[in-house]
Amino acid sequence: MLTSNSSDWQQPVVHQGTTLRGIDLNLLTVFDAVMQEQNITRAAHNLNMSQPAVSNAVSRLKVMFKDDLFMRQGRGISPTLRARQLFVPVRQALQLVRNELPGSLFDPATSSGTFSIAIGTPNDVRLAPELIKNTAKKAPNVKLNLDSLGGISLQSQLLQQEIDFVIGYTHFDKAGFVSTEIFSDELVVICAKNHPRFANKTSLSMEQLLLEQHAILSSTSDVMNFNQIIYKDLQVNSSYRGSTLGNLIEVTARSELVCVVPRWIKDVFPASIGVHAMPFPGEQANIKTYLTWHESRQNDEAHTWMCEQLIAVCDDVFKQE
Structure with missing residues (x-):
């Protein structure tokens, strides 16, 4: 059982039909963290909460959504079908809220964070060194995860915000994706x-x-x-x-x-x-190379900054060849 007697999350769940007045929206941040980690202990660490508090929140989420949401699997947990269905819309909703919060402006000189970018080979060899140097110079506390990834999972990874950008030959023409030619x-x-x-x-x-x-x-x-x-x-x-x-x-x-x-x-x-x-x-x-991202990130200051950096660096590399 993913339950706890912790007092951190003791307010009762109040059902209000389709209204939000009785819903503790903080529970959604717990759901997002647990879905990402699929481990209660790691999710608690990321949220700066106690493990019992996260377990208690998961129990309340089960009542809210009328589903088990997570099942024990080895040392971790596995999301149910309902949890997988909820993950993308919940992540996108949380991102939209974060984008509008005061103090959400991104300052590359002082901000930290991680950007995950899939760069299809051979453009990884061509672009990765310059992207790494540019980011280290302009945003020294920002971490880049650059992967030479391919396959049909890229669309899903962008949608679920597992990766932030794709650089490759594929033009994503489905609704919700933005693909712009970079060279x-x-x-x-x-x-x-x-x-x-x-x-x-x-x-x-x-x-x-x-x-x-x-x-x-x-x-x-x-x-x-x-x-x-x-x-x-x-x-x-x-x-x-x-x-x-x-x-x-x-x-x-x-x-x-x-x-x-x-x-x-x-x-x-x-x-x-x-x-x-x-x-x-x-x-x-x-043959055209495209930079692609999901439209749910359009108003994210950090995402917009990195998008501009990617376009500028790619343009510089192309002109120097």
């Missing part, structure tokens, strides 16, 4: 410098491209949506599937395969690797 890269077809058909060519046709064997990304790659963008409506034969675009270039340099990558990646490799680049012949001559 566009030229696409090139890469082949070995001594390739039997393209060694001395400055261009190739789409028909020629489709006849070749390709090195493409595997379905488990973290490069968000790259294959779907490049090969949309194109049918190609692939002899190699790699986890990164760098792997594709390495294999292509030592074979008769071809691959399609943003030009800047090819330029990172030393000339000694022996690759040749030609403009991509398709309509998709460039």
Whole structure:
């Protein structure tokens, strides 16, 4: 039982239909903390409350929502389906309230906090060092969590505020998400410098491209949506599937395969690797990179500041290349 006799939360739950007059809204902050940690002790530590007080609050939440909400699982707890359904709207509501509280202005020079940013490879290598340096200079007490993440879970992570931003090739077009283009890269077809058909060519046709064997990304790659963008409506034969675009270039340099990558990646490799680049012949001559966040964070001062920093740093990196 997640209960306690602590006096910290002893006011009775008063049911008032759909009104809030009898509801202790402080309970929602407990619910949010317990959902994030899925552990009563850690949630209590984060809230600066006693463990019995948090357990008592959870008991009151169960009455409020007429659901068990959390079940024991090993040393922690597991949320019920009802708790999972409540988590996102409760988090968003709490964030909206925090945004409007007095003193919520963000001062980068003195403020602390953590920003979690998913940066799809290869842009992580390109952007992470500059983002880290910029944040350390302008907001020395702010912590960055930069992860090269991919997959369908990103949308859910943004919605649940597990991550704050996504930088990648995917444009999030569903309601509630904001995706803004931060730069566009030229696409090139890469082949070995001594390739039997393209060694001395400055261009190739789409028909020629489709006849070749390709090195493409595997379905488990973290490069968000790259294959779907490049090969949309194109049918190609692939002899190699790699986890990164760098792997594709390495294999292509030592074979008769071809691959399609943003030009800047090819330029990172030393000339000694022996690759040749030609403009991509398709309509998709460039690939766009987007910065995405959830609209529930629009009025968050800290979030707005970091958004501006991300756009500025990405712009500087792109201009220097």
